Amino acid sequence: MELELQLAVEQLHARYAHALDAGRLEEWPEFFTEEGRYRIATAENEERGLPLPVLYAEGRAMLRDRVASLRHANIYEPQRYRHLASSFLVQRVDDRVVSSTSSFVVIRVMQDGATMVFASGRYLDRIVVADMKYEERVVVCDSRRFDTLLAIPL
Amino acid sequence: MELELQLAVEQLHARYAHALDAGRLEEWPEFFTEEGRYRIATAENEERGLPLPVLYAEGRAMLRDRVASLRHANIYEPQRYRHLASSFLVQRVDDRVVSSTSSFVVIRVMQDGATMVFASGRYLDRIVVADMKYEERVVVCDSRRFDTLLAIPL
Amino acid sequence: MELELQLAVEQLHARYAHALDAGRLEEWPEFFTEEGRYRIATAENEERGLPLPVLYAEGRAMLRDRVASLRHANIYEPQRYRHLASSFLVQRVDDRVVSSTSSFVVIRVMQDGATMVFASGRYLDRIVVADMKYEERVVVCDSRRFDTLLAIPL
Numbered sequence: 126m127e128l129e130l131q132l133a134v135e136q137l138h139a140r141y142a143h144a145l146d147a148g149r150l151e152e153w154p155e156f157f158t159e160e161g162r163y164r165i166a167t168a169e170n171e172e173r174g175l176p177l178p179v180l181y182a183e184g185r186a187m188l189r190d191r192v193a194s195l196r197h198a199n200i201y202e203p204q205r206y207r208h209l210a211s212s213f214l215v216q217r218v219d220d221r222v223v224s225s226t227s228s229f230v231v232i233r234v235m236q237d238g239a240t241m242v243f244a245s246g247r248y249l250d251r252i253v254v255a256d257m258k259y260e261e262r263v264v265v266c267d268s269r270r271f272d273t274l275l276a277i278p279l
Numbered sequence: 280m281e282l283e284l285q286l287a288v289e290q291l292h293a294r295y296a297h298a299l300d301a302g303r304l305e306e307w308p309e310f311f312t313e314e315g316r317y318r319i320a321t322a323e324n325e326e327r328g329l330p331l332p333v334l335y336a337e338g339r340a341m342l343r344d345r346v347a348s349l350r351h352a353n354i355y356e357p358q359r360y361r362h363l364a365s366s367f368l369v370q371r372v373d374d375r376v377v378s379s380t381s382s383f384v385v386i387r388v389m390q391d392g393a394t395m396v397f398a399s400g401r402y403l404d405r406i407v408v409a410d411m412k413y414e415e416r417v418v419v420c421d422s423r424r425f426d427t428l429l430a431i432p433l
Numbered sequence: 434m435e436l437e438l439q440l441a442v443e444q445l446h447a448r449y450a451h452a453l454d455a456g457r458l459e460e461w462p463e464f465f466t467e468e469g470r471y472r473i474a475t476a477e478n479e480e481r482g483l484p485l486p487v488l489y490a491e492g493r494a495m496l497r498d499r500v501a502s503l504r505h506a507n508i509y510e511p512q513r514y515r516h517l518a519s520s521f522l523v524q525r526v527d528d529r530v531v532s533s534t535s536s537f538v539v540i541r542v543m544q545d546g547a548t549m550v551f552a553s554g555r556y557l558d559r560i561v562v563a564d565m566k567y568e569e570r571v572v573v574c575d576s577r578r579f580d581t582l583l584a585i586p587l
Binding site for chain 2: 436437440443444446447448450451454513514515516517518519538540542544545546548549550
């Protein structure tokens with residue numbers, strides 16, 4: 126039923142956002158299928174058809190490596206993130222997969238309380254219905270400038 | 280069924296936001312009925328009952344003119360916008376029309392990456408159920424100050 | 434039915450946000466049960482298990498007192514707030530109560546138009562299903578610094 130599918134997709138996105146915002150990075154790879162792909166790109170490069178992702182990872186093993194290196198590099202000041210998502214458009218691709226387009230904004234709160242819009246953009250997802258995991262999550266950021274450390278996954 | 284109506288309204292809002300954020304301005308008039316009204320007002324004027332919209336357009340022809348003039352005036356630096364919407368309250372008005380109240384925030388990303396909250400406020404909509412188009416969309420902005428160019432529709 | 438419950442919870446949150454953003458503070462206590470609890474805490478204190486809320490009120494009478502003192506103290510410049518909420522995870526606790534976790538961001542618009550992210554965080558709610566009111570609403574803010582006046586409820 127389509128309403129239930131829409132809700133299931135929105136809840137996948139919600140659990141993903143809460144895991145990241147709570148700093149539970151080790152859960153992050155579990156939101157993807159075993160061979161799941163994760164890519165961060167800029168809107169500018171996407172429109173120009175330039176295959177230059179800011180970040181690319183394929184398969185849970187690579188995602189776990191990414192988490193490990195983030196944990197290892199964690200010398201930065203303790204900051205917090207808050208994801209907001211909106212405008213979910215879910216469509217059946219076939220019996221196995223749905224696509225989802227949504228908008229996001231991530232807020233960053235520094236230790237001294239300074240708060241800023243850290244990133245905004247679109248999620249373009251392919252989700253396997255049977256286990257509600259991302260087969261592909263493409264994060265298309267509106268800005269072409271990035272905090273090079275990109276402290277957490279988006 | 281009410282759940283389906285709620286979802287249909289939220290999806291109308293979602294398609295509208297994605298069209299604007301992707302810069303597909305020519306699609307914007309198509310979200311309205313042939314005689315559809317679009318109005319931007321400030322919360323302050325609304326509360327005082329002052330009939331002084333920041334912008335008013337009635338009918339798709341006027342909306343198309345607005346798009347044409349925006350395209351023509353487009354000398355500004357390429358900026359991007361991201362709409363987030365939330366808190367959708369949908370109510371049946373009659374067999375033909377539903378009303379919808381929701382909150383929005385629009386983020387603006389400049390070419391150098393500077394990101395700011397561009398606008399926030401409420402959408403007050405009247406939507407024709409049969410073809411899921413806006414008969415009226417009133418954008419009540421929280422701020423009374425505006426970027427006079429108002430580069431894109433809200 | 435779970436879809437209807439999810440929608441009912443989201444609409445409770447939506448009505449709450451619209452009431453606050455419209456400055457209808459007197460409605461605020463009515464969103465809680467007679468003995469309902471409201472607490473603002475920081476994420477840092479929550480993680481450390483420190484029982485030091487920024488604000489605590491129990492029962493509608495205390496919530497009404499809080500509104501009265503806000504109304505009384507209202508010498509501040511007229512500012513506006515805009516709540517955005519996202520990522521709603523609703524779970525049945527028992528026949529009587531559901532829990533809800535969600536994310537929020539509050540935007541503040543000053544009289545001169547200056548706009549900022551005022552607060553962000555999570556709502557952790559216990560909601561009585563029969564009358565759709567908060568038995569408990571815990572606001573866990575990402576920042577540990579607060580505008581000491583905290584002009585409005587979050």
